[in-house]
Amino acid sequence: MxxxxxxxxxxxxxxxxxxxxxxxxxxxxxxxxxxxxxxxxxxxxxxxxxxxxxxxxxxxxxxxxxxxxxxxxxxxxxxxxxxxxxxxxxxxxxxxxxxxxxxxxxxxxxxxxxxxQPAKPSVAEETGMAIMGMAGDLKEMAVFIGQVASALVAMPFHPRQVRWSEVLRIFEIAGVNALPIVSLISLLVGLIIAFEAAQPLAQFGAQIYVANLIGLVMVRELGPVMTAILLAGRSGSAFAAELGTMKVNEELNALETMGLDPVRFLVVQRLLASLLLTPLLTIFSMFTGVLGGVIVMLGLDFPMPMILRQLESSVQIRDIAFGTGKGFVFGIIVAGISCLRGMQTKEGPSAVGASTTRSVVSGILLIVVVDALFAALMFTLKK
Amino acid sequence: MSAPPDIIISVHNLTVGYADQVVLQRINFEVRRGEVFAILGTSGSGKSTLLKNLIGLYTPMAGEVLIEGRDIVTAEGDDRLRLLRSFGVLYQSGALFGSMTILENVRLPLDAFTRLPELAKDLVALSKLRLVDLKVSPARLPAELSGGMQKRAALARAIVADPVILFLDEPSAGLDPITSAGLDALFKELSRNSDITLVVVTHELPSIYAIADRVILLDAERKTIVAEGNPYYLRDHATDPLVRHFFRREAI
CATH class of the missing domain: 3.30.750.24 (STAS domain)
Incomplete structure (x- = not known):
């Protein structure tokens, strides 16, 4: 067979x-x-x-x-x-x-x-690891804030140690180059909000108050927040990737052994640049946002002087100051957190990607949390 | 046009470079089946550029590279796949994928080129890891291994699909002399035990003398091959001061 x-x-x-x-x-x-x-x-x-x-x-x-x-x-x-x-x-x-x-x-x-084949960790283990990770992260954040604060305090006494050309370069990349996208987004958001608000307000014959609405919303809330979020996505990610790559290439170690503090050498530049550019971008965003609303109002046949008078009566100088002040704080947060995430970069090819993601996520989260704190603060102050 | 049977790679009038910068001009050489062929030169002489042209990562500015009579630039579809399968490359940094374990890395060419059962792929990958004498668990990630061990794992990946040609890009880069001598012994053994052809890019003299049957020496100034032949012969008989300088480490 x-x-x-x-x-x-x-x-x-x-x-x-x-x-x-x-x-x-x-x-x-x-x-x-x-x-x-x-x-x-x-x-x-x-x-x-x-x-x-x-x-x-x-x-x-x-x-x-x-x-x-x-x-x-x-x-x-x-x-x-x-x-x-x-x-x-x-x-x-x-x-x-x-x-x-x-x-x-x-x-x-x-x-x-x-x-x-490695055994899968139990739920308790994973929870424990996550908590340890968070605690470690908080500690690193506290240390980092301390380092940055001391570097910033030391800066006015040693202005020559700051690489001003680097500050200018970052100001240009993160600030000037961000103008088109910030203005486009703000303008469109202004347009959209005005449009959406005009319809319900028309039922009460209160369309003229679109101007008040758009003024307050843009100046106090959306201007600063949108600018900060755009900054976190556009420049915060770049900061984190840049510092992360330097960490992976041992450039941060090289700085340490040459006696140069990475915080002073790299982070301060970025913090200063973003401190300067965020309020400016914020003001720009407020202006273009309001402009979007004005365009819609003009489309609804309201005369220009009337719109301006309405804006004048609702938006006061302290609102603008409040919005710009928020911009300062957001600028520090975005630059700080993204530099920290960059410096926390671990080894390996996916590490830079991971820290970039972390920088954007933490940046946006902190912006929203701090914005909520601001709102609560204003509420209590007004009482 | 088909190459004579004992020639495995033939390079005709090859010009390589970047954009407007020519690195090597109209060079010709042949690699014979089964030999250990070394491409030598100082830093910047175009060794790595030449290698990238040989393996089809860069397109030559002029001329052609034939591997077993086939041109990698024009090969398409199944032809190209067969050609890619016929050679393995050990990259300078190892180029192991950081997110995969050593075993997954080594198995990768088998996943790409064959339809073997999973178990067979694992068996073959493990046998190659044994061949390169990797003494750590293949379930580890590349980052957990030393440089020398990463090179060994990368070598296992390069030979796992039984290529007929193995390209080695600066195999001893970043390794201590003892580890790189160990690797050289491995290459020698590989070459002796099979009919594989080795093409090595290097500038390490001990490596060259230990493994190479035939070499070509490239020069950045003249943009061409300045010497070709057996390394010992070139060391003892070359008259060109540049060649003597390279092989004897003498001042010109």
């Missing part, structure tokens, strides 16, 4: 599996056993051998003209009895050049590997 199978495409490998007596199987292989022909043969042999119980399996590999690592993997798997757990397996006729490589295979390595 015998059976034979050729594997298309190409006459690469042939096998013949025949019964040579009670419980005795003979497998004759010939041709080229390589990565292209092995997968098919693997499947077929697995099925055939599972269907034919035997006590001995003799593999005759003398006909194999070529055998690569994949083919040897199959031979090894067969010869160690993995496909025929109840049979004694012998392998004969394999050319000596393949024999040597066959010895580098080891099923024990494979089993070791299976047992080495």
């Amino acid at each position: 015998s059976s034979e199978k050729t594997i298309p495409p190409g006459p690469q490998v042939h096998f013949e599996l025949r019964k040579a007596g009670e419980g005795r199987l003979v497998l004759v292989l010939s041709g080229q056993l390589n990565a292209d022909s092995a997968p098919r043969l693997w499947q077929e042999l697995k099925q055939k051998l599972a269907a034919t119980p035997a006590t001995t399996l003799e593999i005759d590999a003398a006909g194999l003209t070529h055998c690569d690592s994949a083919g040897l993997a199959l031979l090894y798997f067969l010869s160690t009895g993995q496909m025929t757990p109840n049979a004694q397996v012998t392998l004969s006729g394999l050319k000596p050049e393949f024999q040597k490589e066959l010895q580098s295979f080891s099923i024990k390595d494979y089993q070791d590997l299976q047992s080495q």
